[in-house]
Structure formats: structure tokens, C-alpha cells
Amino acid sequence: MQAIRTETFLAAPDLQARRRYPYYRWMESEGIPIHFDVAGISDITQIPREPWARTGKGLGTFLELVGTYQAERGMFVCEIPPGEALEVQHHLYEQFTLILQGRGATEIWQKEGPKRIFEWGKGSLFAPPRNTSYRMFNVGREPVLYFGVTNAPRLFNGMFGAWTGDASPSQFDFVFNCDYDFLHLYDGREEYFNRTENRVTSGRYNASVWYTNFIPNVSEEFVENLEQKVAGGQLTGYRMAGGFPSGHISEWPVGRYHKAHYHGPGAVLIGLKGNGYVNLWPRALGIHPWQDGHADRVAMVGWGANSIYVPPDGWFHQHMSTGKVPARHVAVYGGSSPLATQRGGDEGGVYIPVREGGVLINYEDEDPEVRRYFIEANRREGIECDMPPVTYRTDPVALTF
Numbered sequence: 260m261q262a263i264r265t266e267t268f269l270a271a272p273d274l275q276a277r278r279r280y281p282y283y284r285w286m287e288s289e290g291i292p293i294h295f296d297v298a299g300i301s302d303i304t305q306i307p308r309e310p311w312a313r314t315g316k317g318l319g320t321f322l323e324l325v326g327t328y329q330a331e332r333g334m335f336v337c338e339i340p341p342g343e344a345l346e347v348q349h350h351l352y353e354q355f356t357l358i359l360q361g362r363g364a365t366e367i368w369q370k371e372g373p374k375r376i377f378e379w380g381k382g383s384l385f386a387p388p389r390n391t392s393y394r395m396f397n398v399g400r401e402p403v404l405y406f407g408v409t410n411a412p413r414l415f416n417g418m419f420g421a422w423t424g425d426a427s428p429s430q431f432d433f434v435f436n437c438d439y440d441f442l443h444l445y446d447g448r449e450e451y452f453n454r455t456e457n458r459v460t461s462g463r464y465n466a467s468v469w470y471t472n473f474i475p476n477v478s479e480e481f482v483e484n485l486e487q488k489v490a491g492g493q494l495t496g497y498r499m500a501g502g503f504p505s506g507h508i509s510e511w512p513v514g515r516y517h518k519a520h521y522h523g524p525g526a527v528l529i530g531l532k533g534n535g536y537v538n539l540w541p542r543a544l545g546i547h548p549w550q551d552g553h554a555d556r557v558a559m560v561g562w563g564a565n566s567i568y569v570p571p572d573g574w575f576h577q578h579m580s581t582g583k584v585p586a587r588h589v590a591v592y593g594g595s596s597p598l599a600t601q602r603g604g605d606e607g608g609v610y611i612p613v614r615e616g617g618v619l620i621n622y623e624d625e626d627p628e629v630r631r632y633f634i635e636a637n638r639r640e641g642i643e644c645d646m647p648p649v650t651y652r653t654d655p656v657a658l659t660f
Contacts, residue, residue: 280412290309299324299566299569301563314337330523331525333412351414351433352434356385361380363398364378373447382476386504390437444500505591510532513642530567539560540575546656633646
């Protein structure tokens with residue numbers, strides 16, 4: 260397989276143009292590094308961090324990929340030194356929070372409500388409800404590292420006039436000083452951050468969605484069987500904090516890989532267990548990019564624990580495992596991107612095959628080079644491919660994109 264990194268055929272970010280957006284000017288004003296990449300970062304814990312005044316004693320770095328830029332998603336990594344606490348945080352944007360390392364606690368409240376405290380450790384996932392005040396504590400002997408995904412870019416750009424160039428830094432203060440309590444999202448009840456068992460199965464494929472505001476360890480939680488995207492795979496969706504974040508936890512066996520599919524931008528996938536690579540290509544290249552002579556436009560991004568990858572808008576992508584343990588990742592998305600690639604209205608979503616007008620390539624319709632290279636890559640790692648046998652179809656596919 261001839262595959263290249265996306266940097267070779269996707270342009271580097273035009274930073275001067277992006278500075279016209281209020282969110283970029285705010286990021287720069289925060290005084291911490293901003294790391295730009297295209298489709299993935301192999302280990303976000305290794306990106307340099309610097310003191311972040313807004314957090315007090317914390318250190319941080321902003322991250323941005325093409326897909327998060329397209330979807331107006333913000334990303335960052337923050338470090339809390341051993342035995343320290345961050346300054347109180349309070350913001351109008353919403354935030355997915357995943358603990359990558361360490362253990363600690365969060366105290367959270369609204370101006371008229373009680374203070375609540377919940378504890379967390381590596382793998383914990385939660386989301387402070389919009390505009391609550393909260394403070395994070397490191398109660399261990401090693402630094403805490405956590406990964407945040409936010410809808411801050413859309414909030415900043417919408418409130419302060421994207422493309423107008425007339426927002427001053429002082430205007431941004433409203434995002435952090437608004438005193439409105441969103442009581443329909445958080446009413447201070449004591450059990451709000453308790454893990455629930457509220458899982459609902461519905462739809463054409465009996466997909467499971469878990470409604471909970473706290474997941475103690477996404478690496479160990481039970482996930483239901485769902486084979487529409489990967490043979491032998493499991494997948495459970497989750498919903499938190501009234502809508503953002505939402506996402507899913509997915510696991511699949513050793514020697515297996517996902518079916519390629521596409522959707523709009525902004526889905527951030529974080530590696531939890533295992534390792535491998537992701538194939539990505541623009542959907543305009545069709546479902547057989549190697550056979551059709553487009554190998555030089557297929558990207559390959561490696562993934563493992565603490566990696567992130569974000570498919571750009573309308574790009575086919577498929578998650579390949581070459582590790583010796585079952586692969587697992589957690590995805591975060593939510594919200595909408597009205598100008599992005601949209602799926603049809605069928606309730607099956609990303610599970611509908613391209614032969615039915617959908618967005619997913621079944622194994623029998625994929626380019627044979629996908630499996631050939633997968634077998635080769637696994638053997639290099641001492642792993643045997645365990646994919647179900649396939650007979651490739653040669654009859655035409657009427658693509659709808």
C-alpha cells in the first residue's frame with residue numbers, strides 16, 4: 260500500500276487568515292503553545308506545555324486539526340502539578356473532559372447552589388455543565404493530565420463577529436464572567452455526577468446510548484455488541500450535560516478492522532488501548548482509491564494510547580488494529596456543522612452501506628488493497644489477521660455523493 264501523511268497534500272493552516280476569527284485571537288492571548296496538525300497526533304501528552312495563567316498553577320497547550328477547525332471545536336491538554344489545585348474555572352462554552360493521567364477531585368457549584376465534589380482518576384470522563392464554577396484538584400503524587408474538547412470556537416466566533424476583526428480582548432471576558440445559571444442543565448443535585456445505568460437501545464440496529472454525566476473509566480466500561488462497523492465489534496454511545504458532549508466508546512478484537520465510512524467534521528477519537536493506523540481519503544476519490552490510481556492521495560495516520568485523530572469533512576476513514584490486545588477508543592462529537600457534509604435522513608446514520616445510498620463501505624465492496632496491506636502490517640507485529648473471509652463484488656456501485 261502506498262500511503263502518505265496528509266501534510267503532503269493538504270495545505271498548512273493560513274494563520275494570518277485564521278487570526279480574523281475571535282477564537283484565534285483569544286487562543287493567542289492565553290500565552291500557551293498552539294499545536295497545529297492535519298489529521299492526527301500520535302501522543303497528545305508529549306506536546307510541550309507551558310504555564311497557563313488562567314488556570315493558576317496549571318500548564319497547557321492548545322491543539323488543532325483540520326477537522327476540528329472545520330467543525331469549530333477547540334482542544335487542549337492541561338497539566339496540574341502534584342498536590343496542587345487550579346484556579347476556579349467558569350465559562351459559557353461546554354467542555355468534554357477526559358483524565359489521561361493521575362487522580363484528583365472536582366468541586367463544582369453555581370452562584371445560588373450547593374458545592375458538590377466528585378473524585379476521578381485515569382480514564383474518567385465528565386463535562387462541567389455550561390457556566391458552572393468548578394475547581395480541579397490533584398490529590399496524587401504524579402502530575403494530572405487531562406484532555407479538553409470544547410465548543411468554544413463557535414461561541415467566540417458567534418458572539419464576537421467572525422470575520423469582522425473588531426473584537427477586543429476585553430470583550431472576551433463576558434465568556435468567563437456571565438452570571439447566568441442554566442438550571443435546566445444543572446440544578447446542583449447531589450447525584451448529578453454519579454455513574455448511571457441508564458442505557459437505552461433503539462433504532463434499526465439496536466444501538467445502545469448511555470445517559471450519564473460521569474464515566475469512572477472509559478477504558479474498562481462495558482460496551483454492547485454492535486457489528487455494523489466492525490466484525491466482532493462493540494459500541495456504546497453516551498450523552499452528557501444536556502447534549503454536549505456526546506460520543507461513543509468502541510472496542511474491537513485483535514486482528515480486525517473497521518469498515519470505511521465518512522461524515523461531517525469534528526469527531527475527535529482518542530486512543531485508549533491497543534494500536535494501529537487509520538486510512539483516510541477524500542470521498543471524491545470513490546470507494547476504490549488504490550485500484551483507481553489514487554494511492555498517492557490516501558493518508559495513513561498511526562494511533563495508540565493517548566493519540567487523537569479527526570477525519571476532515573467528508574473523508575472516508577477506517578480504524579485498523581495491529582496491536583496484541585483488543586483495540587478501544589472513545590469518540591466525542593455533538594452539536595452541528597450546518598455547512599459540512601451531511602448524511603441522509605435514514606435513522607441508520609453511519610451504518611447504512613453505500614449500496615443503499617449511505618456512507619459505509621462493506622468489506623465486500625472495499626478496495627482489496629485495504630485487506631492485503633492489513634495482513635502484511637499485522638504480520639510485522641506478530642499478529643495474524645482474523646477477519647472473516649470475503650468475496651469481493653465487482654458489480655457497479657451507484658454512489659450518491
